[in-house]
Amino acid sequence: MVRDILPGASFSSSPRYLTNVNGTLYFGAVSPNAGYQLWKSDGTSAGTQMVADVSPSLLVNVNGVLYFAASSPSAGFELWKSDGTTAGTVIVRDVAVGPAASLTGPLSNVNGRLFFAANDGIYGKELWTSDGTSSGTSRVGDINSGARDSNPSRFLSINGTLFFSANDRTGTELWSVSTDLSIPVLSLTSSAATLPENQGSVQIIAFLDGISTRDTTITLSASGTAIGNLDYSASGLSIVIPAGSLTGAVLLTSINDSTIEGNESVVIDVVNVINGVENGTQQVATTIVDDEGGLDVTIALSPNTLAENAGTAVVRALLSHPATQEVIVNLDFAGQALWGTDFSASSNAIVIQGGETSGSILLRALDDPLLEGAETFVVSIASVFNGTTNGTQQATATITDDASEPLQLIGDALLISGTEGDDTLIIDFANSTVTFTATFNGGSATVTASTITVDGAGGSDSLTVKLSSLADTAAFAGPSGSITSSSYAINYSNVETSVLNGGANDQVTYNDPGVVNTGYLLPQYGILQGVGFRNQAIAFGNHTINAAGNDDNLFIYGDGGVQAYVAMPTQARMPVGSQVLTGNNFKRVYAYGMGGNDTATYSGSALDETMTALWNYVFVNTDSTVQYFDSFKTLTVAGNGGLDIAVMYDTTGVDTFTASDTSFRYTRSGVFNNIANGYDRVYAFNYFGGFDTATLNGSSGNDKLTSVANYSVLVTPTTLQQATGFRTVIVNAGTGNDTATLQDSTGNDTLNAFAATAELIYANGRTARAIGFDTVNVNGTLGGTNRRNVTNPLAYQLKFKGTWVS
Numbered sequence: 001m002v003r004d005i006l007p008g009a010s011f012s013s014s015p016r017y018l019t020n021v022n023g024t025l026y027f028g029a030v031s032p033n034a035g036y037q038l039w040k041s042d043g044t045s046a047g048t049q050m051v052a053d054v055s056p057s058l059l060v061n062v063n064g065v066l067y068f069a070a071s072s073p074s075a076g077f078e079l080w081k082s083d084g085t086t087a088g089t090v091i092v093r094d095v096a097v098g099p100a101a102s103l104t105g106p107l108s109n110v111n112g113r114l115f116f117a118a119n120d121g122i123y124g125k126e127l128w129t130s131d132g133t134s135s136g137t138s139r140v141g142d143i144n145s146g147a148r149d150s151n152p153s154r155f156l157s158i159n160g161t162l163f164f165s166a167n168d169r170t171g172t173e174l175w176s177v178s179t180d181l182s183i184p185v186l187s188l189t190s191s192a193a194t195l196p197e198n199q200g201s202v203q204i205i206a207f208l209d210g211i212s213t214r215d216t217t218i219t220l221s222a223s224g225t226a227i228g229n230l231d232y233s234a235s236g237l238s239i240v241i242p243a244g245s246l247t248g249a250v251l252l253t254s255i256n257d258s259t260i261e262g263n264e265s266v267v268i269d270v271v272n273v274i275n276g277v278e279n280g281t282q283q284v285a286t287t288i289v290d291d292e293g294g295l296d297v298t299i300a301l302s303p304n305t306l307a308e309n310a311g312t313a314v315v316r317a318l319l320s321h322p323a324t325q326e327v328i329v330n331l332d333f334a335g336q337a338l339w340g341t342d343f344s345a346s347s348n349a350i351v352i353q354g355g356e357t358s359g360s361i362l363l364r365a366l367d368d369p370l371l372e373g374a375e376t377f378v379v380s381i382a383s384v385f386n387g388t389t390n391g392t393q394q395a396t397a398t399i400t401d402d403a404s405e406p407l408q409l410i411g412d413a414l415l416i417s418g419t420e421g422d423d424t425l426i427i428d429f430a431n432s433t434v435t436f437t438a439t440f441n442g443g444s445a446t447v448t449a450s451t452i453t454v455d456g457a458g459g460s461d462s463l464t465v466k467l468s469s470l471a472d473t474a475a476f477a478g479p480s481g482s483i484t485s486s487s488y489a490i491n492y493s494n495v496e497t498s499v500l501n502g503g504a505n506d507q508v509t510y511n512d513p514g515v516v517n518t519g520y521l522l523p524q525y526g527i528l529q530g531v532g533f534r535n536q537a538i539a540f541g542n543h544t545i546n547a548a549g550n551d552d553n554l555f556i557y558g559d560g561g562v563q564a565y566v567a568m569p570t571q572a573r574m575p576v577g578s579q580v581l582t583g584n585n586f587k588r589v590y591a592y593g594m595g596g597n598d599t600a601t602y603s604g605s606a607l608d609e610t611m612t613a614l615w616n617y618v619f620v621n622t623d624s625t626v627q628y629f630d631s632f633k634t635l636t637v638a639g640n641g642g643l644d645i646a647v648m649y650d651t652t653g654v655d656t657f658t659a660s661d662t663s664f665r666y667t668r669s670g671v672f673n674n675i676a677n678g679y680d681r682v683y684a685f686n687y688f689g690g691f692d693t694a695t696l697n698g699s700s701g702n703d704k705l706t707s708v709a710n711y712s713v714l715v716t717p718t719t720l721q722q723a724t725g726f727r728t729v730i731v732n733a734g735t736g737n738d739t740a741t742l743q744d745s746t747g748n749d750t751l752n753a754f755a756a757t758a759e760l761i762y763a764n765g766r767t768a769r770a771i772g773f774d775t776v777n778v779n780g781t782l783g784g785t786n787r788r789n790v791t792n793p794l795a796y797q798l799k800f801k802g803t804w805v806s
Contacts, residue, residue: 002041002043002044002045002048003041003045003048005029005030005031005039005048006029006030006031006032007032011030012030012765013029013030013031014029014030014747014762014763014764014765015027015028015029015039015747016028016029016709016745016746016747016763016764017056017057017058017059017068017746018059019059019060019061019066020061021061021064021065021066021084022064023042024040024041024042024084025040025041025042025043026038026039026040026051026059026066026082026084027039027040027041027059028055028056028057028059028764029764030764030765031050033652033689034050034053034689035055035686035688035689035690035725036055036710036725036764037050037051037052037053037054037055037056038050038051038052038054038055038056038068038070038082038089039051040084051082051084051085051086051089052082052086052089054070054072054080054089055070055071055710055725056068056069056070056080057069057070057709057710058106058107059107060107060108060109060114061109062109062112062113062114062132063112065081065083065132066081066082066083066084067079067080067081067092067107067114067130067132068080068081068082068107069103069107070091071101071685071687071724071725072091073099073612073647073649073685073687074094074098074099075091075094075098075099076094076096076098076099076100076101076102077101077102077103077724078091078092078093078094078095078096078101078102078103079091079092079093079095079103079107079116079118079130079137080092081132092130092132092133092134092137093130093134093137095118095119095120095128095137096118096119096120096121097121099612099647099683100121101119102118102119102120102121103116103117103118104117104118104119104125104151105117105118105125105152105153105155106153106155108155108157108162109157110155110157110160110161110162111157111160111161113129113131114129114130114131114132115127115128115129115140115155115162115177116128116129116130117151117152117153118139119149120139122147123139123142123146123147124144124146124147124148124149124150125149125150125151125152126139126140126141126142126143126144126149126150126152127139127140127141127143127150127152127164127166127177128140129183131183135277135278135280136183136277138183138276138277139274140177141214141275142274143166143167143168143175144166144167144168144169148169149167150166150167150168151165151166151167151172152164152165152166152175153165153166161176161177162176162177163175163176164176164177183212183275183276183277184208184209184210184212184216184275184276184277185208185209185210185276185277185278185279186206186207186208186216186218186270186273186276186277186278186279186282187206187207187209187279187282188204188205188206188207188268188270188282188283188284189204189205189207189284190202190203190204190205190268190284190285190286191203191205192286193285193286193287194286194287194288194289195252195254195286195287195288195289196254196288196289197254197256197257197288197289197290198254198256199253199254199256200253200254200288200289201251201252201253201254202251202252202286203249203250203251203252204220204239204249204250204251204252204268204284205247205248205249206218206239206241206247206248206249207246207247208241208245208246208247208276209279210246212241212243212275212276214243214275215240215241215242215243215275216240216241216248216273216274216275216276217238217239217240217241217273217274217275218238218239218240218241218248218270218272218273218274218276219237219238219270219271219272219273220237220238220239220250220268220269220270220271221237221268221269221271222234222237222266222267222268222269223267223269224264224265224266224267224285225264225265226264226265226266226288229255230255231254231255231257231264231266231288232252232253232254232255232266232288233252233253233255234250234251234252234253235250235251235252235253236250237250238250241276252266252286254288262290262388263287263288263289263290264287264288264290265285265286265287265288266285266286266287266288267283267284267285268283268284268285268286269281269282269283270282270283295319295320295321295327295386295387295388296319296320296387296388296389296390297317297318297319297320297327297329297381297384297387297388297389297390297393298317298318298389298390298393299315299316299317299318299329299331299350299379299380299381299393299394299395300315300316300318300395301313301314301315301316301363301379301395301396301397302314302316303397304395304396304397304398305397305398305399305400306343306363306364306365306397306398306399306400307365307399307400307402308342308365308366308367308368308399308400308401308402309365309367309402310364310365310367311364311365311399311400312362312363312364312365313362313363313397314360314361314362314363315331315345315350315360315361315363315379315395316350316358316359316360317329317350317352317358317359317360317381318357318358319352319356319357319358319387320390321357322355322356322357325354325386326351326352326353326354326386327351327352327359327384327385327386327387328349328350328351328352328384328385328386329349329350329351329352329359329381329384329387330348330349330381330382330383330384330385331345331348331349331350331361331379331380331381331382332379332380332381332382333345333348333377333378333379334377334378334380335375335376335377335378335396336375336376336377336458337375337376337377337399338377339377341366341368342365342366342368342375342377342399343363343364343365343366343377343399344363344364344366345361345362345363345364346361346362346363347361349361363379363397365399367402373401374398374399374400374401375398375399375401376396376397376398376399377396377397377399378394378395378396379394379395379396379397380392380393380394380395381393381394416452416453416454416455422459422460422461423456423457423459423461423462424461424462425454425456425461425462425463425464425495426463426464426465426466427452427463427464427465427466427490428466429465429466429467429468429488450487450488450489451488451489451490451491452488452489452490452491453490453491453492454490454491454492454493454495455492455493455494456479456492456493456494456495456496457494458494460496460497461494461495461496461497462495462496462497462498462499463492463495463497463498463499464498464499464500464501465483465490465498465499465500465501466501467483467485467500467501467502467503467506468485468487469503470485470486470487471485471486471505471506472484472485472502472503472505472506472507473485473506473507473508474500474502474506474507474508474509474537474540475508475509475510475511476498476508476509476510476511476528476535476537477510477511477512477513478511478512478513478515478517478530478532478533478535479493479494479495479496479513479532479533480492480493480494480495480513481495481498481535483500495533496532496533496534497533497534498534498535498536499536499537499538500536500537500538500540501538501539502537502538502539502540502541503539503540503541505541506539506540506541507540507541507542507544508526508537508540508542508543508544509544509545509546510526510528510535510543510544510545510546511546512528512530512545512546512547512548512550512552512585513530513533513548514548514550515530515531515532515550516530516531516550516551516552517529517530517531517547517552517553518530518552518553518554518555519545519547519552519553519554519555519583519586520554520555520557521543521545521554521555521556521557521574521581521582521583522557522581523557523558523559523576523577523579523581524538524539524540524579525537525538525539526540526543526545526581528545540579541578541579542579542580542581542582543579543580543581543582544582544583544584545582545583545584545586546584546585547583547584547585547586547587548585549585549587550587551587552585552586552587552588553586553587553588553589553590554572554583554586554588554589554590555590555592556572556574556581556583556589556590556591556592557592557594558574558576558592558593558594558596558598559576559577559594559596560594560595560596561576561577561596562596562597562598563575563576563593563594563596563598563599563632564598564599564601565591565593565598565599565600565601565629565632566600566601567589567591567600567601567602567603567627568602568603568604568605569604569605569607569622569624569625569627570584570585571583571584571585572584572586572589572591572627574591586625587624587625587626588625588626588627588628589625589626589627589628590628590630591627591628591629591630591632592630592631593629593630593631593632593633594631595631597633598631598632598633598634599632599633599634599635599636600618600629600632600634600635600636601636601637601638602620602627602629602635602636602637602638603638603640604620604622604637604638604639604640604641604642604644604678605622605625605640605641605642606640606641606642607622607623607624607641607642608622608623608642608643608644608645609621609622609639609642609644609645610622610644610645610646610647611637611639611644611645611646611647611648611676611679612646612647612648613635613637613646613647613648613649613666613674613676614649615649615650615651615668615671615672615674616630616631616632616672617629617630618632618635618637618674620637622642633671633672633673634672634673634675635672635673635674635675636675636676636677637675637676637677638676638677638678639676639677639678639679639680640678643680643681644678644679644680644681645679645680645681645682645683646664646676646679646681646682646683647682647683647685648664648666648674648676648682648683648684648685649666649684649685649687649688650666650668650684650685650686650687650688650689650690650692651668651671651672651688651690652688652689652690653668653671653690654668654690654691654692655667655668655686655690655692655693656668656692656693656694656695657684657692657693657694657695657723657726658694658695658697659682659684659694659695659696659697659714659721659723660697660699661697661698661699661716661718661719661734662677662678662719663675663676663677663678664676664677664679664682664684664721666684679719680718680719680720681719681720681722682719682720682721682722683722683724684721684722684723684724684726685724685725686723686724686725686726686727687725691727691728692725692726692727692728693726693727693728693729693730694712694723694726694728694729694730695729695730695731695732696712696714696721696723696729696730696731696732697731697732697734698714698716698731698732698733698734698736698738698772699716699717699718699719699734699736700734700735700736701716701717701718701734701736702717702736702737702738702739703715703716703717703733703734703736703738703739704738704739704740704741705731705733705738705739705740705741705770705773706740706741706743707729707731707740707741707742707743707760707768707770708743708745709743709744709745709762709763709764709766710724710725710766711723711724711725712726712729712731712768714731716734726766727765727766727767728766728767728769729766729767729768729769730769730771731768731769731770731771731773732771732772733770733771733772733773733774734772737774738772738773738774738775739773739774739775739776739777740758740770740773740775740776740777741776741777741778741779742758742760742768742770742776742777742778742779743779743781743782744760744762744778744779744780744781744782744783744784744786744802745762745763745764745782745784746763746782746783746784747762747763747764747783747784748763748784748785748786748787749761749762749763749780749784749786749787750786750787750788750789751778751786751787751788751789751804752788752789752791753776753788753789753790753791753794753798754791754794755791755793755794755795756771756772756794756795756796757769757770757771758770758773758776758778758796758798760778763784773796774796774797775796775797775799776796776797776798776799777799777801778798778799778800778801778804779801779802780800780801780802780803780804781801781802782802785805786802786803786804786805787804787805787806788800788804788805788806789806790806
């Protein structure tokens with residue numbers, strides 16, 4: 001014996017896929033605490049070592065490089081290669097981008113070239129080839145055109161030619177491909193960098209680095225500031241280079257107009273290449289040169305000072321010479337004084353009619369009671385239609401202030417007006433009267449008032465309110481908010497930071513003001529912050545945050561006790577003690593159980609959803625929302641329509657996966673419990689090790705089971721259930737006309753057939769058990785010495801292929 005990889009008389013490492021690469025033996029074996037992994041050996045015990053923590057299958061040597069198939073959480077079942085080191089064991093290409101599996105068939109060395117079958121999610125299961133690089137891994141052809149599968153299989157190399165079976169919609173027939181197959185490399189260029197607006201033209205040319213025996217088709221896309229069929233026309237957006245040729249081209253032709261629009265760009269990119277490989281990222285740009293003459297615009301403002309009480313000024317736009325068509329000058333307003341708050345404009349654009357040399361708008365100052373001092377603003381040109389600017393064009397104006405003191409007490413109503421600076425206001429209801437401190441008032445005072453109105457005005461203002469023992473209600477909306485009780489009311493606006501100190505009977509609601517923001521909900525603590533504001537409430541009974549449906553984030557935390565988190569795409573709710581934390585209409589929600597015996601329940605939407613679950617971490621995403629769950633003991637996710645996919649992973653211990661037509665459960669006693677209900681496709685992985693068991697239960701329809709050495713797939717009329725890497729897979733058929741196919745490995749496998757059960761024990765120690773099926777097909781076509789033990793009578797039809805020894 002070279003080495004006892006899995007010590008102990010009752011355990012076997014079950015080496016398989018033994019492959020010679022340059023005098024080094026590579027194989028897959030079961031390792032202590034690591035599961036089934038990639039190993040190598042030089043024939044000595046010390047030289048027999050694990051290469052990488054990856055589960056290999058279908059090993060093959062091509063020109064001194066080891067290629068194999070393996071699965072990872074991020075890329076699914078794909079093509080890998082190894083140079084015998086951990087760092088050099090890498091994925092070649094993620095053909096079906098994301099966790100979906102692409103590799104569907106054998107790996108074959110044909111005259112020093114690797115061929116395999118794969119599904120990229122676009123063109124179905126087709127023949128692929130690889131030179132060991134991502135860019136050199138490409139589809140050979142689209143035998144069954146479009147998304148349909150040609151299912152290439154039964155590979156055989158004869159004299160440098162690959163023979164295989166495939167289906168091109170005329171039935172499964174014999175096909176072949178020569179290994180002198182050349183994959184040309186594509187480059188893109190243009191015949192000119194510019195073209196005149198008046199019927200200019202330029203060729204977009206595709207070059208191959210070598211002649212191919214097949215047509216090469218390049219799909220293009222067009223972008224840039226120029227608009228297709230308005231500023232230019234294209235002879236097409238695809239190029240076909242015929243077999244035996246090196247180049248092909250499309251023609252871009254400019255379309256003349258009389259609009260002054262400046263130079264515009266056309267950017268051509270490569271979208272897809274059939275029977276070729278793009279040389280990196282190929283992109284060419286061409287500039288359409290405008291042929292209209294320049295028409296310079298300047299602006300002027302008079303007078304430059306406006307009284308706050310209805311003062312006016314005129315902004316004029318002047319042309320260097322009369323226009324032959326209408327010129328539109330779009331304006332921008334910036335500075336201390338704000339448009340719509342401190343002044344108004346009759347328009348934000350000046351229109352100069354054809355034949356004229358000027359146009360104007362009217363500015364009017366807006367009066368307010370705020371003590372803010374003199375304010376300035378700048379008027380500048382933002383853009384010009386049918387004209388150009390003569391350098392940077394802007395004018396400055398000043399609005400004089402006529403406001404009185406910031407504090408006004410009228411009866412029981414107190415009006416507090418901020419300044420343009422950074423103001424701080426503290427209101428304390430702990431006493432029978434209202435005590436407030438305001439920096440813009442120069443000190444503190446005691447005021448009796450039942451209604452308080454606060455306007456922070458400019459600057460970065462902060463408001464702190466200490467509420468009374470009454471039942472108070474607060475509502476935040478970014479820089480504004482309101483606080484009410486039975487004896488007082490506070491309304492505030494233009495305050496960037498607000499802090500409320502409440503009590504157990506108080507309620508607070510945060511309302512998204514329509515900007516991108518983030519909410520935080522913790523026990524007795526809530527924050528909503530976005531661009532230019534931060535609202536905080538402390539020691540309130542309940543917190544509710546309402547988002548506006550834009551790109552908002554929400555974080556919800558438990559308190560270490562027993563939480564029951566309930567969520568759906570539009571609402572997340574976490575009861576913590578005697579209070580409830582609620583978030584509505586957030587795009588991304590992050591929920592943390594904080595380590596108690598917590599549960600999380602999520603009800604999906606009618607959209608296509610994907611659930612990814614690890615032992616203490618789950619996330620569910622659609623096109624519009626993402627839900628994250630962390631540190632919950634039990635997580636239940638329900639799919640409510642659409643094409644829903646669940647990807648579930650084990651722990652490092654001994655776990656159990658149980659699946660049916662509607663419910664899927666991954667458990668480990670006392671650690672975690674992940675549940676998915678109503679999903680269409682479920683993929684379960686024994687990825688982190690342990691002697692895990694998977695049980696798949698059929699439906700009342702016609703079900704189909706396929707088991708190979710590393711995974712088992714059960715397909716019912718409504719679901720697909722796949723278990724990968726499990727020590728034992730048990731499949732219970734339903735009541736329909738059910739069929740099971742058990743595929744042998746390349747090692748020595750054993751089939752045991754009993755009255756209603758057929759089980760295949762693979763050379764690597766895994767067991768696939770089919771119970772209650774009507775037909776069981778057993779394939780012994782991959783090699784090894786396969787044995788069968790049949791105990792008659794059988795309640796099902798048992799069919800064998802290949803060589804089996806009784």
